Amino acid sequence: MGGGALHRYITAIVGDAHLAEDIVAETYVRMLERIGDYRVTGAPFRAWLYRIAHNLAINAITRDRSTHDDLTLVRAEASYGNPSEAFEREEMHEALRRALKMLTDEQQQVLLLRFVAQLPVAEVAQQLQRSEGAAKQLQLRALRTLGRLLGEAEVGDGR
Amino acid sequence: MDDEKLLAALDVCLERIEGGDSVEMCLNDYPAQRAEIEPMLRVAASLRALPAPPPPDLGKIEHVVLARAAELSRSAALPSSAFPSRHATTLLALAAIALLALLIGAILILNAILNVPATPAQPPAAMPATALIPSLSVEVLPTATVEVLPTVTAEASPTTATSPSATVEAPATIPPTVPARTPEPPPTFTPQPQTPVPSLPPVQTVVPQPSAPPVSPPDDDDDDDDDDDDD
Numbered sequence: 001m002g003g004g005a006l007h008r009y010i011t012a013i014v015g016d017a018h019l020a021e022d023i024v025a026e027t028y029v030r031m032l033e034r035i036g037d038y039r040v041t042g043a044p045f046r047a048w049l050y051r052i053a054h055n056l057a058i059n060a061i062t063r064d065r066s067t068h069d070d071l072t073l074v075r076a077e078a079s080y081g082n083p084s085e086a087f088e089r090e091e092m093h094e095a096l097r098r099a100l101k102m103l104t105d106e107q108q109q110v111l112l113l114r115f116v117a118q119l120p121v122a123e124v125a126q127q128l129q130r131s132e133g134a135a136k137q138l139q140l141r142a143l144r145t146l147g148r149l150l151g152e153a154e155v156g157d158g159r
Numbered sequence: 160m161d162d163e164k165l166l167a168a169l170d171v172c173l174e175r176i177e178g179g180d181s182v183e184m185c186l187n188d189y190p191a192q193r194a195e196i197e198p199m200l201r202v203a204a205s206l207r208a209l210p211a212p213p214p215p216d217l218g219k220i221e222h223v224v225l226a227r228a229a230e231l232s233r234s235a236a237l238p239s240s241a242f243p244s245r246h247a248t249t250l251l252a253l254a255a256i257a258l259l260a261l262l263i264g265a266i267l268i269l270n271a272i273l274n275v276p277a278t279p280a281q282p283p284a285a286m287p288a289t290a291l292i293p294s295l296s297v298e299v300l301p302t303a304t305v306e307v308l309p310t311v312t313a314e315a316s317p318t319t320a321t322s323p324s325a326t327v328e329a330p331a332t333i334p335p336t337v338p339a340r341t342p343e344p345p346p347t348f349t350p351q352p353q354t355p356v357p358s359l360p361p362v363q364t365v366v367p368q369p370s371a372p373p374v375s376p377p378d379d380d381d382d383d384d385d386d387d388d389d390d
Contacts, residue, residue: 007215017212024215025223032228089210096205115206140166140199147198150205 006053009117013057013108015097023060027053043126050117050127054109099149107142114139168192172200 006027011020030052038048100108106128113124125135169192172185182200186193 004211004214008211011212012209017215020212021215021220025220028220028224029227032224032231092205093209096209111203111206115203116209118207136166136170140162140169143169143199143202144195147202150202151198 005117006050009050009112010053010057012097012100012112012116013054014060019060020057023053023056026056030056044123046119047123047127050113050119058105095150095153099146099153102149103142103145106138107145110135110138111142111146165192165195168196169199172196173203176200176204 007017007020007024010023010027011017014020014023027049031049034052038045100111103111109128110124113119113127114121119127121135121139122132124139125132128135128138130138168189172182172189175185176182182197182204185200186197189196
């Protein structure tokens with residue numbers, strides 16, 4: 001069922017690998033509880049699973065903002081080579097995550113599903129319940145906006 | 160229009176990068192859109208490069224899921240209103256459909272049964288007796304007054320009841336011929352299947368009087384009259 005990809009997707013949303021782990025478990029539990037509600041619509045089963053995961057991740061962020069800190073991220077990435085390089089990398093990634101959170105929910109979803117979960121456009125379209133063309137348009141707008149936000153952040157940082 | 164070209168260029172470049180091409184190689188192929196595409200491709204690359212979290216503790220996840228599954232199966236084992244009622248509803252629906260099918264079948268059969276006996280009694284009433292009787296007489300009563308019947312049908316002679324009587328006997332064979340004619344509902348005819356002379360609408364003309372002299376064949380005039388009547 002691609003638990004690793006799901007975990008990565010949720011981590012990208014919540015920014016906490018351990019929290020993401022709990023959410024992955026909760027996602028599968030919800031899947032069991034609601035399997036009777038699942039309807040075959042042509043979209044892959046995975047799309048339904050990711051939808052559950054996404055909602056749980058958003059709820060977790062909303063519910064638990066105060067415990068959401070960079071230390072977790074640093075802990076998660078401490079093993080990546082030189083500490084200062086790791087810190088710089090972490091700053092970059094954190095800027096990216098902050099900018100992501102400034103997008104609309106749909107724009108966030110399309111980018112995370114496409115480039116973090118690495119799902120094909122067709123599947124992302126089904127997940128978002130849009131046509132493929134509409135999903136590509138959304139992707140273009142999301143990338144454009146994110147690029148602008150990151151550029152503004154760099155300017156703000158004096159880079 | 161520009162957005163469409165941009166969209167197409169972005170789409171192609173993203174696919175190529177996923178396939179292993181470098182960002183630079185893609186940008187070289189789209190010089191007109193380079194300025195717009197480049198930031199987007201860099202952002203996409205950054206997202207892909209977000210560090211993968213440490214692998215999840217699958218054992219922990221499995222434990223949580225199995226525990227919950229055990230709870231669910233325990234609660235499912237208890238009499239529940241939701242699950243059985245869903246099946247009960249389906250069974251009820253099937254029973255209703257079966258009942259409806261039986262009802263429709265019964266109505267169709269009943270219709271068929273009711274229609275069959277009525278048919279023979281009806282047609283003659285609407286038709287001039289003259290039209291019928293000749294054929295009746297010809298077919299049914301060889302002894303019956305082939306000659307008589309035409310006169311019988313002549314409205315003038317109630318006395319020609321003999322033919323009716325003959326025709327009374329005819330009824331045994333009438334039904335087969337009657338249906339041959341186009342059955343027409345008799346507006347004035349009293350639907351009485353038992354009526355011995357179904358071919359004669361007016362009851363009076365049908366009254367059998369065997370004593371009436373059947374001899375009429377030589378009376379061609381009557382026949383002519385009949386023909387006139389037929390007209």
